[in-house]
Amino acid sequence: MNAAAIKTLRYLSVGEIKEHLNGVEYIIMAAPAPDNFKETPIHFTLFLNTSDDLPREIQKAIFDKFLQEEGIKNAIEVMSQIMPVGFSQGLQETYMPMLLVKEEDMKNVPNMPMLVMDFLADSDNFSEAKEKSLTGWSYIYE
Template identity: 65%
Template sequence: MEAKAIKSLEYLDADAIDKHLEGVEYIIMAAPAPDQFKKSPIHFTIFLNTQEKFPQDVQEAIFGKFLIENSITNPQEIMSQLMPVGFSSGVHETHMPLLLIKQEDVNSIPHRTMFVMDFLADSDNFSEAKEKSLTGWSYSYNF
């Protein structure tokens, strides 16, 4: 089964991103991992709504909390750092976060810097990504 790309109809501009992120604590995204990672079949990205660069011990504590709260096991290929994140709107209910890696994307897509944790792992709580090759994301708000 081949996964279909999620269509982005437009990108939020800087002001719309700021408004969109009001009250957002974090966003967690789950997508199928590349086939060679059988023991870690889900590609997770956690977008923390902060521009703070955390010390290593704080990063590890935050990461550990996410693993426990979401029943995530066998994390591999872990990257955590400040990264540019754009947001797109499309046919989905909420705006999709986009981790901008390529310099041309950073230059052309409006974005905000967020603290990002990106890794491969496993979890039965995200069966849609693991079993159906679907990508999804969820917002958590701090009210």
């Protein structure tokens, strides 16, 4: 089953991103994982509202606390690093964070460096991603 692509109407400028992230602690995004990952059916991306490369032990403590609070298990393929993140305005209520990995996107899409934790896992709290193959995101405020 293929989900419809999320339409982008425009990208936020760097100034708009800074204003938008004011008061945001982190953003969690959940999407369906590739089909061959049956034990870890959800692709999570955690966008921390910092561009500081926090020490590994602090990153691990944040990650572990997040897993516990969200009922997430079997985390694999964990990547944690400062990455460029853009934001798009679409038809959704909130701006969609976009992890930029292609060189072309990094040059063409206004972005901010953020500490990103990206991984595959399982959780009963994110059934939309797991059972309906939908992508969603939530903003957590300070």
